[in-house]
Amino acid sequence: MKMDFPQRKIIHVDMDAFYASVEQMDDPNLKGKPIAVGGAEKRGVVAAASYEARKFGVRSAMxxxxxxxxxxxxxxxxxxxxxxxxxxxxxxxxFFDYTDLVEPLSLDEAYLDVTLNKKGNPSASLIAAEIRQRILEEVGLTASAGISINKFIAKVASDYNKPNGQKTVNPEEVLAFLEQLEIRKFYGVGKVTADKMYHLGIFTGNDLKSKSLEFLQMHFGKSGSYYYQVVRGIHNSPVKPNRIPKSVGAERTFNENLSSEIFMLERLEHIAIELEKRLKKSKISGKTITLKIKYSDFTLQTRSKTLPYYIAEKSLILETTKELLYQDRLNNSVRLLGISISNLNTDRNKPLEEKSLSVQLKFDL
Structure with a gap:
């Protein structure tokens, strides 16, 4: 079947248990042992777990x-x-030794577009293998990679042979690969969505592909169009070297639940100070302030207000946040508070339409 959409050579590089691996590299006494980066105390949270710890079911966010x-x-x-x-x-x-088209997703993963690369190497698979070898030799850590025609498939493929492996999905293999893929492995399908899909009889990519666009939009709203396209191998988002943040935020989890607004305001002031630092460091301001409240029963609530002008100062952030805090009664005692600012001034510089590679290329990955 001919696929009528742009084809690129995309690599998704994902470091293996990055934070935990750095700790094991820096402290040989930790090598081969189950470790967790994070807090052990009652309210602590695991930020990352070594593969030795994952065997026992230890996961990030636990x-x-x-x-x-x-x-x-x-x-x-x-x-x-x-x-x-x-x-x-x-x-x-x-990465930059191979291409300038590098889009970091976080400290431990990134997309690379090597369709046209600095090495003149026509094989994205060989480039990925070379990058992984260099990371091992020059940094001392292992990485996994996925290689395919777009970001979505490359991201999914990078999980296949973890740790310290890679998987290539060639253009002619894309549709079959997606059809047999378990629905929970689709990037963008979380646990709640996966459970909903199971109830609708969708367990694999083939099941998803059998559903009409109207059916998916009816059950999943705007995300329905996304699912309809990606299962057909269509995902035209280019690798964006300079990702413009949509929001900037800061939050804190407390050792003891808070039930008094007075204590909350004290904590919110510290959060607002941190947020101001981040905004000024990035030379960003915004119009929409959002207060995030996580209650002791883990339910989450957000309250937002959009101002007619851009702000970045702590005093104005706190003033709006205070208004949001008193906007409605609290449902329970509070374990986490956060403030974020969106509708940023960076949006004014965005092009009206993202340009993407429109020429269809034929190649071996």
Whole structure:
């Protein structure tokens, strides 16, 4: 079947258990042991887990208490984000030896468009293997990679042979690959959406492909169009070297639940100070302030207000946040508060339409 959409050579590089691997690299005593980066205390959260810990069901975003219960031998290590950023920059510099079209998703993963690359190498698979080898030799860590014709498939493929492996999905293999793919492995399908799809009889890409666009839009709204396209191998989003942030935020989880607005305002002031620092460092301001409230029963609530002008100052952020806090009664005691600012002034510089590669290329990945 001929696929009538642009084809690129895209690599998704994903570091293996990045934070935990950095800790094991820097401290040989941790090698081969189950470790978790994060807090072990009652309110602590796991930021990352080594593969030794994952065997016991320890996962990121899991509470430290639950992680320790799953793995009594678990060693907790406090996060060192400056060190992770330092390593991430070294890895990114390796990417730039091959292409300037690098789109970081976080410190530990990025997309690379190597359709036209600095090495003149026609094989994206060989480039990915070379990059992974250089990361191992020059940094000391392993990475996995997915290679295909677009970002969506490359992202899915990078999970296939983890850790320290790679998978290529060639153009002629794309449709068959997506048809047999379990629906929970589709990038963008979380647990809630997967459960909903199961109830609708959608378990694989082939099941998803059998549903009409109207059916998917009826059950999943705007996301229905996305699912309809990606299962057909259509995902034309280009690799964007300079990703413009849509929002900037800061938040805090508390050791003890808060039930008094007075104590909350005190915490919100510290959060607003941190947010102001981030905004000024990036030279960004915004119009929409959002207050995030996570209650002790883990339910989440957001309250937003859009101003007629751009702000970045702590005093104005806090003034609006205070108004949002008192906007309605709290449902319960609070374990987390966060403030974010969106509708940024960077939006004014966006082009009216994203331009993408429109020429169809034939090649071997």
């Amino acid at each position: 509470s430290g208490f639950m992680a320790k219960r799953n793995c009594p031998e678990l060693i907790f290590v406090p996060p060192r984000f400056p060190r992770y950023k330092e390593i991430s920059l070294k890895i990114r510099n390796i």
